[in-house]
Amino acid sequence: MWDQREIVLSPRSRGFHRVTDEVVAGLPRLLDCRVGLVHLQLLHTSASLTLNESADPDVRHDMDAFLRDLVPGDLPYFRHTLEGDDDMPAHVAASLFGTQLTVAVRGGRLALGTWQGIWLGEHRDHGGSRRLVATLQGSRDGQE
Template sequence: MRQATTILSIDTHGQGLTEMTRAVSAWVREQHMDEGLLTLFCRHTSASLIIQENAAPEVKTDILAYFARIAPEDRQAYAHDDEGPDDMPAHLRSILTGVHLSIPLIGGRLMLGTWQGIYLFEHRRAAHRRQVALHMAGM
């Protein structure tokens, strides 16, 4: 069994979904493994990782609107606001979506569905440089 690791830096433009499928897939190809498991881990508490549709742009809009409803920016609702009114909602959104993903590698390809993409989900309004650790084990 072989292993490979790297850290990807992803620049965000504020709240939203930044697709990282191409960057992840390119790194996976460089490892020359046929079978295995890729694990992705977001090293932040106010951003997360999701696998979501990458065809219809309305999906991203609807996702953002949904999370704005279930974890709104409301200074009255939270005690924690050290970095502003989007701080605690960002933490809650990260909890709900998660900071890690596992994707099987079969035949040298990530087993994503036809319309699935890997996204970094930025929950803060300001732009950030986020780090995602990748670990692949296989052969």
């Protein structure tokens, strides 16, 4: 079985945000898939996708603090500034984390670890809604 959907994620402030529930809600055929893969492709170059711990909100805070230190917004050699001072650092951060993610499917659910969740890294101060293409490939009965 193959299914492809575009999922629109609600706007968020700069930082890391758990979006697992929005992704699952956007994949109604996930429940029919016994074994497979979901590939997520974010259609933006100033945000990212990653898997990380979702139980403790301090992890999201610490990731954002580290990233802001690693890629500050006031680097004098950035030339791409027409869209704002936060735009080029956002592109760098998106390239570091990536804009695609593949997650295994098992028994009609995403096969995530106990504490894992899908995160959107919003790297702009005001990035707006974000779109992703979700492609589900798998089998209803666990067979080829």
